[in-house]
Amino acid sequence: MTPRDRSDVPASPWSDLDRPPLSESGLRRSLLRQDGLWSSLDVVASTGSTNTDLVARAVAGSAQEGAVLVAEEQSAGRGRLDRRWSAPPRSGLFFSVLVKPGEHEVPVSRWGWLPLLTGVAVATALSSAAGVDTALKWPNDVLVTVDGEERKAGGILAEASGEGGIVIGVGLNVSLRAEELPVPQAGSLALAGAQVVDREPLLRAVLRSFERWYVEWCAAQGDPVLSRLQETYAAGCSTVGRRVRAVLPGDRELVGEAVAVDGDGRLVVRGADGERVPVGAGDIVHLRPA
Missing domain, CATH: 2.30.30.100 (SH3 type barrels.)
Incomplete structure (x- = not known):
């Protein structure tokens, strides 16, 4: 069988075969459980910021704890200090989750641990699911090693969303190539030699890891010692x-x-x-x- 000339194949969401789209239905089947944290999961083709969108949903009362919003492309993602985060379509994981720690009797004084908890969840998930070593830069950066240098591959941003809700956004470069890096100091899982760059199992692993850490943290009423969060974060913080x-x-x-x-x-x-x-x-x- 002779391969087709790619020049006569029309452009489509599948044009970059190294970056297939996420399956919303598949993710829902594997992550949404009646007794689990995750209550809803939506995948959108493109948006400005998943954090902005999910905060709006939470304020409007149309999202409950455990809502997950994922974007294949994010054109106006934000980091700390209002820094911008953008990347080619389907080259990374761009998602936000809604949690309400107050409903689990976690004192407001301990909510500041949520970005750090998210970093621990991401780092531990990537270690097992992608086979790549990561480090955490305080308070919210995920680092990988590329050509012997520390590079930022991901960031985390937590925002209040009214009625005791906190929206936590994660941006993670997965298959970003060297020529696509926004700045020389950036990195990606692929450039760090990750064994897996299929975003779907990576997203499942990260969300399951977050659920485990969040449930344990809430059970300890946010105590970073009893939940082992403080020691685990310090051990992985470069x-x-x-x-x-x-x-x-x-x-x-x-x-x-x-x-x-x-x-x-x-x-x-x-x-x-x-x-x-x-x-x-x-x-x-x-x-x-x-």
């Missing part, structure tokens, strides 16, 4: 033990060694004077050893 520059609100800077993640999920930085300063918000830059 920021701890590094020399860092923390760009703090008000254009202040703190340079020192990141020595721990405290019980509130804050990064503890030991400055030049030896004082330990907990950083709860700010931009962290990993510095090369002197």
Whole structure:
């Protein structure tokens, strides 16, 4: 049988055979259970931001805890500090989930752990499902190693959505090629040598991992010690033990060694004077050893 000349095949969503679309029905069958966390799952071809869309649904009362919104393409995804996140269609995982920890008697003071919990869930899932080593940069970046260098392959953003809801968005570069990188410092699972770049099993693994961690965290009423979240995050966080520059609100800077993640999920930085300063918000830059 002679292969067809690809030039006479019309463009379609299947044009890039290395990047097949996600199966909404298949994902629903495998993830939605009566006694599970996930209550609904929708896959859209394209949107500006899954976080923005799911927050709107939550505020309107049309989404309940466990709602999942996935986009094949995201044109205006946002990260921390309102940074933009975009990638070619079907080259990554772009999704948001809605949780309501208050309904599980988790104190508001512990909700700040949710982005870190999500990072742990993503990292542990990718280790087993994709066979790729990842690291977490405090507070919400997923790092991979490409050509011996740390590169950012994913980011996490949590936003309040009214009525005690928190929408957590995840953007993860899966099959992004070198020529498609938005900046040289970016990376992807494929470039890091992942054994699996099929997005469907990866998404299932990440959502199942998140469910396990979230349920255990809620059962412990958000206690990061009882749920093992604090120790697991610290063990996988490449920021701890590094020399860092923390760009703090008000254009202040703190340079020192990141020595721990405290019980509130804050990064503890030991400055030049030896004082330990907990950083709860700010931009962290990993510095090369002197």
